[in-house]
Amino acid sequence: MEKSLGFIGAGHITEMLLTKIVASGIVNCDNVFVSDANPERLDWIGDKFGVRKGKSNRKVFEKSDITLICVQPRIAPFVVEDLKGEPVEGKVVLTIAAGVPMEAYESIGEGLAVIRALPNPPSQVGCAIIPYAMNRHVTEEQRATVLEVLNLLGKCIPMNEDGISVVTSLSSPAAVFLFLDTMVEAGVLCGLNRKDAVTVAHQTVYGCLRLWESKEGKTFGDLIADASTPGGVSVETLYVLDRLAFRGALKEAYLKGADKARDQGGKRD
Incomplete structure (x- = not known):
């Protein structure tokens, strides 16, 4: 340059x-x-x-x-x-x-x-x-x-400039780390030792992203369907998350985060 x-x-x-x-x-x-x-x-x-x-x-x-x-x-x-x-x-x-x-x-x-x-x-x-x-x-x-x-x-x-505020909210690693930390806590609650729970959480998220990258043209929704055997463990897990409004809570959190970013001119914490 x-x-x-x-x-x-x-x-x-x-x-x-x-x-x-x-x-x-x-x-x-x-x-x-x-x-x-x-x-x-x-x-x-x-x-x-x-x-x-x-x-x-x-x-x-x-x-x-x-x-x-x-x-x-x-x-x-x-x-x-x-x-x-x-x-x-x-x-x-x-x-x-x-x-x-x-x-x-x-x-x-x-x-x-x-x-x-x-x-x-x-x-x-x-x-x-x-x-x-x-x-x-x-x-x-x-x-x-x-x-x-x-x-x-x-x-x-x-x-456009307003989009920066949206991405500021959506790209914050805090919620991602919260999800990973909750996976670890759930693993411990179910009987795993903490070290193994951390390994499982990390490798699961990493592996899912690599899998998505390898499936050209597939959406995240497609991969959810692929992983959901009728009457299986994943379907039961998703049912509970839906009943507890997991998707709605995430959307509301990111929506409020974007509003906060606009109020602050888009700056990160």
Whole structure:
């Protein structure tokens, strides 16, 4: 990639991205600029990754083709205000994990290309789902370049900005871990030792996903039917879950989560 990258904010997500960028070699570290309000943190990031330390947010923005704004939502408006008046031609702002709508960043300068993305926590292991939205000023070349960076974290899917709030709710690992934890507790209740219950829960979920991937064209509903022998154990289990409104509870939970994400501007907890 023959582009320069700037990071405003040297927190966890910047550290994670730099780790993957350096490992992949997609950008020369001489073309990476970082700024942060904490000089000690900035020095640490600069020394660890060999990237260039910016004297200010404006300097980082000035030197970068793509500027990633990786700050807390409450800080983002101050960053936007700081950058106003800078030339924006040919530049892209990529906002990550910030609960601020794209229109706020557009106020930096008329015609600024803005992409908003929100990776979920599995980005730590390169398995994130990353919904992203972009404004009308983003060119195809700019989109492709930004996706080259985001793809280091996982799988990207384009959508409108409201869709990011929906995916924020649906992609939270908390409910998935709750389901796995409940499987373990159920196994213990039925007489398994905890270690075996953990192994069974993990391998069952992992195996189901691999099975689905191997069955091209089949839906999850198709696989439920395939696994449900008439009068069998699975049918009995599904009957109890239906009687206790398992599906309805999940839908309501994700619906409320999406509403909460909209209220917070789409930011993750």
